[in-house]
Amino acid sequence: MYGERSGWQRDGFESHEGTVGVLLADGSEPGPVFFDLGSGATFHESSDWWHYDGTFHxxxxxxxxGRCACGWRGTKTYPIDWETVREDDDPDAYDTTGPYAEWKAHLDEVAGRAVALPEDLTALLGQVRERLDRLWLEEDPACGYAAVLRACGELEAIVAETGPEAARALAYEQEESMPAVAEALGMTEKAARARLLHYEYLGR
Known part of the structure; x- marks a missing residue:
């Protein structure tokens, strides 16, 4: 795994986006760096690891x-060779295997604590996705697009029928335990609250 300008994500756990975090010599984690874009009071900020190279103060x-959007931080640290970074002039060429491996292990733990879907339902969802992918190739383009949209409509109807009831019931039963809800959903608490609100009021 080499440096990626976008974060690391896993299907179904998008709110746990991973990135490379950095530490200063005193062991502290710096805040974002700011860039003056020359447009008055407008500043761009970034926490991308390659911007912490000491240039421009x-x-x-x-x-x-490793670093995760949920607040998790890896326990192992890996030295940064800035000479190599500057020589390559491409952060994507720098090896970030270590931080990625730790974040991946963290995601394995997150997935292990989340509520598991029944095997038959997991298989059915996989078949639906695979079948929709094949529709683009099997049908006349116009018919294929229409078939996919019809299928999406059927799926939305199922979600609109079952999602709100499940969201309201879960919100009621776990009113004082949002961390438990977030863990069961494999999400951050912020994402879990948004998911509950989205489905609770879906179709209203």
Whole structure:
């Protein structure tokens, strides 16, 4: 795994996006760096690891580690060789295997604590996705597009019928335990609250 300018994600756990985090020489995690784009009071901020190279008075990171949007941080740190980064002039060429591996292990734990779908339902959902993918190739383009949209309509009808009831029941039963809801859904608490609200009021 080499440096990626976009974060790391896993299907079904998108709110647990992973990135490379950095630490300064004193062991602290720096805040975002700011860029003056020359447009008055408008500043761009970034937490991308390669911006902490000490240039333009920015903080200089000495090590990197895995980081997740949920607040998790990896326990292992990996030195940053800024000479190599500058020579390659391409952050994507720098090896971030270590931080990625730790984030992946963290996601395995998140997935292990989430409520597991029944095997037959998991298989059915996979078949639906695979069948929709094949529709593009099997049908006349116009018919294929229409068939996919009809299928999407059927799926939306199922969601609109079952989602709100499940969301309201879960919100009621777990009113004082949002962390437990988030863990069961494999999401951050912020994402879990948004998911409950989305389905609770779906169709209203």
């Amino acid at each position: 920015r903080p200089t990171a000495v090590t990197m580690r």
